[in-house]
Amino acid sequence: MIPDSELPSPLWVFGYGSLLWNPGFDVAEQRVARLDGFHRAFCMSSIHHRGTEEKPGLVLALDEAEGASCQGVALRVAPGQEPQVLVELRERELISSAYYEAVVTLRADDDAPFKALAYVVDREHVQYQGALSLEQQARIIAHAHGGRGPNTEYLFNTADHLAHIGITDPDLAWLAARLRNEA
Template identity: 60%
Template sequence: MSMWVFGYGSLLWNPGFEVAQSVIGTLPDYARSFCMRSIHHRGTEEAPGLVLALDQQLGKACEGVALEVTAGLEDQTLTYLRERELISSAYVEKELTVQLVDGREVIAVVYVIDETHEQYCGDLALEEQAQIIARAIGGRGPNTEYLYNTAEHLMSVGLHDPALEWLATRVREIAV
């Protein structure tokens, strides 16, 4: 049985593992948003940035890309993903059903936000998000790079996320 990973943020443009195939998919009952303070990759403890996470919201859906892991690399990929995504325990690893654009359904490894974690910040207005993203820098680089790469990759695969598009435009106006 194939291992799948659902990408909705940086996994879209930087999976970090060998992908056998990628297929547009929808994860029901979750919404993508900048609801996690980043104190490692795109910010610091003193000046946190923001990264995308999936907030459970019944009736909503997140469009992203289901990534099939190359056969034989499942254990190595899962180890890599856990080191990358679970660095501060703000994400929770789940196996959820993703509906692929071609009609298939797959069980995918998905990283969703722990709403009880101190890094959760699900109530920030878009302008406040833009101000934070425009200035934050972390171990993997500027927060702006994360936003721009994600927004551009979503558009390149034909996915439309109005909030991300607004943020990318606004951050370009104010970034220092």
Template identity: 85%
Template structure:
């Protein structure tokens, strides 16, 4: 965990998955933003929120890749609510230590680069599962269900919200279309 005094001020959080459609906190400002050096990928086994230890699901993570970039949304936390928001985000995102906190530089049209908090996959963690084919991802997502509901719900909500924002993610669009056709 990053010490609170090393976090950016104002506090921005980078949303690229469920934070896009369920931030869990009051958002003071929202900006479409790009993070360089990472891509959005279903590369984390979910044993709590969207799967179980017996039947893990998949959730999205920021996976480091030299020439990649990830489009998402920067979410500014309401001033004065930072301690409560951080506590809730840490409880939600750091449930199994597969993610780690990182301060990253975001780029948004019409704004100077700015710092934000992001949750990034730890490639050394046992839940890291990068490199799965899209077909294998679809098989896992189709059958997983965890404490926050079906894995397909997570996929559909994220893919739909990305489309609403005008953010193209061909892999998520393919997965969503593939699994909607099975329903």
């Protein structure tokens, strides 16, 4: 975990998956933003929220890649709520240590850079699944269910929210269309 003294102030959190549609905290302000050097990918096994140890699901993670970029939403935490939000985010996002916290530089529509907290996949963690094809991802997501519900629900909510705010993600759109056709 990043020491609280090294976190950006004001505290912005980068949402690229479920934080987009279920941040779990009151958002004081939000801005569409881009993170360079990473892409959004279903590259982390989920053994808690969207799958089980016996039948893991997949969740999105920021995966580092040269030349990549990820569009998402920067969510500003209301002043005074930072300590409680950090506790809740860490409980949610660091449940199995497959993510680590990072302070990243985002760019908004006006291209002004600012710092935010992000949760990035640890490529050395056993839950990292970076080599799966889209078809393999679809097969896993179609049948997984965890403590927060079906894996398809996570995919559909994320894909729908991205489309609603005008962010194009071809891989998520393909996965959502593929699995909606099976339903």
